[in-house]
Amino acid sequence: MDLNFREAERDDLERIVELIADDAVAAARTGSYGELHIKGFEAVTASPDNELVVVEADGEVIGVMQLTFIPGISRNGASRLLVEAVRVSSELRGQGIGRLLMEHAHERGRARGCALAQLTSDKQRSEAHRFYRSLGYEQSHEGFKLPL
Amino acid sequence: MDLNFREAERDDLERIVELIADDAVAAARTGSYGELHIKGFEAVTASPDNELVVVEADGEVIGVMQLTFIPGISRNGASRLLVEAVRVSSELRGQGIGRLLMEHAHERGRARGCALAQLTSDKQRSEAHRFYRSLGYEQSHEGFKLPL
Numbered sequence: 001m002d003l004n005f006r007e008a009e010r011d012d013l014e015r016i017v018e019l020i021a022d023d024a025v026a027a028a029r030t031g032s033y034g035e036l037h038i039k040g041f042e043a044v045t046a047s048p049d050n051e052l053v054v055v056e057a058d059g060e061v062i063g064v065m066q067l068t069f070i071p072g073i074s075r076n077g078a079s080r081l082l083v084e085a086v087r088v089s090s091e092l093r094g095q096g097i098g099r100l101l102m103e104h105a106h107e108r109g110r111a112r113g114c115a116l117a118q119l120t121s122d123k124q125r126s127e128a129h130r131f132y133r134s135l136g137y138e139q140s141h142e143g144f145k146l147p148l
Numbered sequence: 149m150d151l152n153f154r155e156a157e158r159d160d161l162e163r164i165v166e167l168i169a170d171d172a173v174a175a176a177r178t179g180s181y182g183e184l185h186i187k188g189f190e191a192v193t194a195s196p197d198n199e200l201v202v203v204e205a206d207g208e209v210i211g212v213m214q215l216t217f218i219p220g221i222s223r224n225g226a227s228r229l230l231v232e233a234v235r236v237s238s239e240l241r242g243q244g245i246g247r248l249l250m251e252h253a254h255e256r257g258r259a260r261g262c263a264l265a266q267l268t269s270d271k272q273r274s275e276a277h278r279f280y281r282s283l284g285y286e287q288s289h290e291g292f293k294l295p296l
Contacts, residue, residue, distance in 0.1 A: 013221070020222045031224035040225025047219055049197045068218050071195055073161070074168045074233045076179035077188025081296065082230070085222045109296050117296055120268060120289035132292045141268035143289025144280045148229065148257050148265055 001057050003097070005104045008052040008064065013041050015061045016054065019087040025122050051108065055088075055101055063088040063101050069112045081109030083119040102135055149205050151245070153252045156200040156212065161189050163209045164202065167235040173270050199256065203236075203249055211236040211249050217260045229257030231267040250283055 008016060014033050021030035031037070044050045044066065055063040068082040083105050088097045109117055120143035121128045133139060156164060162181050169178035179185070192198045192214065203211040216230040231253050236245045257265055268291035269276045281287060 016221055026222060029223050036225035037221055038225070040219055040221045040227070043219030043227065044221065047197055049195055050219060052221070066220060068216070070216050070230070070232075071188055071191030071198060072214060072232065073164055073185055073188045073192065073200065074174060074214075075177050077184035077186070079188075079191065082218070084218075084220065106294070106296055114296055117294045118268070118292065120266070120291045122289055129290055129292075135294065137292035137294045139290055139292055141270055141291025141293065142277055142287055143268045143291045144266065144277075144285035144287055145289065146254070146265045146283065146285045148254055148262055 001095070001097075003100060004056040005053060005101075006056070008041075008045075008054045010041065012054055012061050013037060016041075016052070016064045019061070019064050019089060020085055022090050023087065025124055053101075053104065053108070055097065055104075057092075062092055063097055065101055065105060067105055067108055069109070069114060075116065078115035079113050081105065081112070081114040081117045083117060086119075098131060099135065149243070149245075151248060152204040153201060153249075154204070156189075156193075156202045158189065160202055160209050161185060164189075164200070164212045167209070167212050167237060168233055170238050171235065173272055201249075201252065201256070203245065203252075205240075210240055211245055213249055213253060215253055215256055217257070217262060223264065226263035227261050229253065229260070229262040229265045231265060234267075246279060247283065 017033040017037050021027050044052050049069050051067045053065050053067060054061045065086040066084045070080045070082055072078060106117055165181040165185050169175050192200050197217050199215045201213050201215060202209045213234040214232045218228045218230055220226060254265055
């Protein structure tokens with residue numbers, strides 16, 4: 001498969017929302033494509049510290065992820081790469097596309113001077129946890145969320 | 149105790165590094181105060197999506213945290229507040245200062261339109277986990293890290 005990684009454009013957004021929602025854990029909370037997603041997209045693209053990346057095969061968007069580059073003081077002033085909302089089209093899972101997506105994320109992080117990649121994954125996603133460990137990630141932290 | 153929350157300034161940085169390093173888990177990886185922390189500080193203050201907050205008592209900096217405001221597509225286009233590097237001076241722990249620091253974080257998150265706060269905490273920090281649960285956080289995720 002010939003894959004192409006690029007930054008998401010406005011015309012990709014409906015497909016991106018579909019990919020994010022096509023997931024047992026996230027379906028209920030993603031919502032139907034609409035104004036709120038458009039506002040979110042505009043905020044992501046306006047931020048110098050965020051990139052929304054899509055992967056295409058044969059001109060079709062088959063995966064997405066959001067990268068956030070976070071400067072900091074701890075860990076000797078290191079910047080971190082935060083990876084969120086990683087999705088591959090459900091009919092294409094298990095073919096190594098997620099791995100290529102994550103490798104691309106790490107390349108982007110290194111290009112932005114990040115010394116560390118970090119992500120969280122819902123405790124229900126044990127298959128995803130195996131996947132991240134297989135990429136070399138250490139499952140070292142507990143992740144907490146609070147609605148504001 | 150009369151507490152004052154404000155954004156960190158360049159003159160606070162040596163004290164901030166001391167606070168971040170005064171911790172069993174982070175001591176080894178924080179490094180001694182130097183050029184790398186200064187570069188990190190400059191990157192944090194240059195970023196519109198990051199705030200380094202200190203808390204003062206009687207003109208002394210006794211606590212610190214870093215806030216990152218992250219726009220996004222998932223969860224109906226919600227922005228998130230990421231809280232990192234939360235520290236209170238070791239001789240003042242257990243007096244509720246951490247709780248006030250977190251409440252200030254949540255206020256800043258709401259002011260920036262964030263619908264969700266999130267953070268990770270090293271699996272070794274079981275006392276911190278109890279603290280975050282006591283603030284209403286759900287311990288719903290596994291946290292992964294990878295050096296780049």
